[in-house]
Amino acid sequence: MTDFDGAFLPRGAHDYEEARLGAVWNERKPDRHPDAILIAASDRDVQEGVRHAAARDMPVSIRSGGHSWIGNGVRDGGLLIDLSALDEVTVDAPDRRATVRPAVQGTRLNALLAAEGLVFPSGHCPSVGVGGFLIGGGYGWNSRALGPACFSVEAVDAVLADGTLVHATDETHPGLMWALRGSGPGFFAVVTRFHLRVYPAYDQILRSAYTFPREMRDEVLAWTYDTVPDISTSLEMSAKVAFTPGVERQTTMITAAAFCTPDEGPGMLDPLEKAPFLHHALRRVERVPSTLDDLYALSDGLTPKGNRYAVDGVWTDAPVAQVLDAGREVLDGLPNRESFLLWMLWGGQPTREDACWSTQSRLYFSPNAVWHDPADDLRAESWAHDSLRAMAPVAHGTQFADANPADRPDHGLQPEQAARLEQLRHSYDPQGLFRTYLSPAESTTALALHRRRMTGR
Numbered sequence: 001m002t003d004f005d006g007a008f009l010p011r012g013a014h015d016y017e018e019a020r021l022g023a024v025w026n027e028r029k030p031d032r033h034p035d036a037i038l039i040a041a042s043d044r045d046v047q048e049g050v051r052h053a054a055a056r057d058m059p060v061s062i063r064s065g066g067h068s069w070i071g072n073g074v075r076d077g078g079l080l081i082d083l084s085a086l087d088e089v090t091v092d093a094p095d096r097r098a099t100v101r102p103a104v105q106g107t108r109l110n111a112l113l114a115a116e117g118l119v120f121p122s123g124h125c126p127s128v129g130v131g132g133f134l135i136g137g138g139y140g141w142n143s144r145a146l147g148p149a150c151f152s153v154e155a156v157d158a159v160l161a162d163g164t165l166v167h168a169t170d171e172t173h174p175g176l177m178w179a180l181r182g183s184g185p186g187f188f189a190v191v192t193r194f195h196l197r198v199y200p201a202y203d204q205i206l207r208s209a210y211t212f213p214r215e216m217r218d219e220v221l222a223w224t225y226d227t228v229p230d231i232s233t234s235l236e237m238s239a240k241v242a243f244t245p246g247v248e249r250q251t252t253m254i255t256a257a258a259f260c261t262p263d264e265g266p267g268m269l270d271p272l273e274k275a276p277f278l279h280h281a282l283r284r285v286e287r288v289p290s291t292l293d294d295l296y297a298l299s300d301g302l303t304p305k306g307n308r309y310a311v312d313g314v315w316t317d318a319p320v321a322q323v324l325d326a327g328r329e330v331l332d333g334l335p336n337r338e339s340f341l342l343w344m345l346w347g348g349q350p351t352r353e354d355a356c357w358s359t360q361s362r363l364y365f366s367p368n369a370v371w372h373d374p375a376d377d378l379r380a381e382s383w384a385h386d387s388l389r390a391m392a393p394v395a396h397g398t399q400f401a402d403a404n405p406a407d408r409p410d411h412g413l414q415p416e417q418a419a420r421l422e423q424l425r426h427s428y429d430p431q432g433l434f435r436t437y438l439s440p441a442e443s444t445t446a447l448a449l450h451r452r453r454m455t456g457r
């Protein structure tokens with residue numbers, strides 16, 4: 001048996017079940033059981049874990065922050081390498097760089113950066129781990145201006161399929177770095193450190209939010225969609241179709257966060273304040289000075305830990321009337337008062353030579369089903385995944401951060417990028433040691449079980 005600095009837990013070991021369940025933040029846990037879980041305490045552990053698995057033909061899966069909605073790291077059989085104990089950060093303020101281990105949460109990174117007058121576009125939710133977030137592309141606070149977070153990865157330390165630890169840069173390992181920037185669970189190495197470029201902190205952050213009655217939904221959504229190309233990229237505008245406490249019927253809320261710099265000040269909120277329907281708002285907050293911590297707290301309130309979640313999403317830049325038409329089943333069919341539809345106007349980013357991140361458009365349309373009782377699994381999952389199928393005529397792929405390829409297969413990369421990723425995988429991981437995207441046969445959701453019952457397969 002290999003000697004590890006951390007804990008090696010074969011199935012049946014005392015702490016195994018706690019580690020398996022703890023690897024998934026979502027309260028809806030997959031019914032999948034790795035043969036063993038290695039809670040790595042060092043780079044050496046990761047190397048030894050990879051060698052141990054390779055010698056026994058055990059496929060390897062990975063967990064960093066555990067925020068994959070579908071519990072991607074928890075697979076049947078094989079070895080799960082749990083990186084949750086690797087959470088150090090070092091900041092090099094004069095050089096505007098930070099080195100971050102995979103389990104670090106965005107809030108902690110930004111607290112350390114703030115002390116140096118710096119910032120990073122970490123995920124909206126405070127507890128998302130940087131590991132999966134960065135590799136999946138990473139749409140964080142102010143990513144419209146700073147780019148998906150993966151564009152700010154300058155180098156990584158990674159353990160390859162033969163157990164070697166490399167310091168990879170665009171010069172030394174261009175293929176690996178290209179794949180790292182956006183392949184999500186399709187990546188073929190274990191990253192133990194990310195070397196990031198970081199940015200000057202904002203002069204101030206201002207937040208506005210307007211809540212509109214149900215009957216104004218389509219008008220409000222259409223206006224945001226048509227307006228986003230003309231607003232500052234430092235203004236992050238999105239909408240949410242949901243139930244609001246104290247309001248009987250569903251509402252539509254526009255939220256906007258203005259990340260002000262010396263070049264771009266509060267004036268970037270002017271177009272929103274001139275929206276023709278603003279006087280119909282049931283509630284409004286306007287230009288509230290905010291901190292990143294305030295924004296994290298709002299996001300955390302939207303998706304608190306302890307609930308069951310089913311999340312999915314598609315990108316689109318079809319004409320908005322078509323988007324609204326195709327999305328009607330999702331928009332009209334919220335399964336309960338806690339679930340919501342996020343209308344995220346992220347605008348799309350040009351593809352880059354050094355990144356596989358490639359499937360994005362003006363809008364990311366994302367149903368978020370939220371519930372508590374396992375008896376409601378099928379209803380909630382059907383809404384999040386099956387209702388979204390009606391979007392197919394206007395959709396342009398999904399985002400790996402939220403994708404559930406097991407219950408609604410969809411592409412997260414353009415065909416050219418997907419083909420290159422498979423070539424690179426073959427050269428970096430010829431034996432197929434690392435798990436890739438979750439397949440329909442692996443899904444243990446109520447929706448998957450229901451489909452199997454219906455089709456007899």
Ligand SMILES: Cc1cc2nc3c(=O)[nH]c(=O)nc-3n(C[C@H](O)[C@H](O)[C@H](O)COP(=O)(O)OP(=O)(O)OC[C@H]3O[C@@H](n4cnc5c(N)ncnc54)[C@H](O)[C@@H]3O)c2cc1C
Pocket residue numbers: 023025061062063064065066067068069071072073074083102123124125127128129130131132133135136137138139140184185186187189190191192303400401402
């Ligand atoms: C409440 C909540 C809010 C979210 N908000 C956002 C958001 O604002 N923006 C956004 O872009 N996404 C968001 N996400 C999605 C999130 O970014 C992805 O689920 C991401 O994969 C989570 O990273 P993790 O390390 O916590 O996940 P994990 O479950 O630990 O990892 C998921 C998968 O990523 C890969 N991976 C992780 N770490 C490594 C590594 N070190 N080396 C190689 N592969 C690795 C593995 O395939 C792994 O199974 C959110 C998720 C949740 C639950």
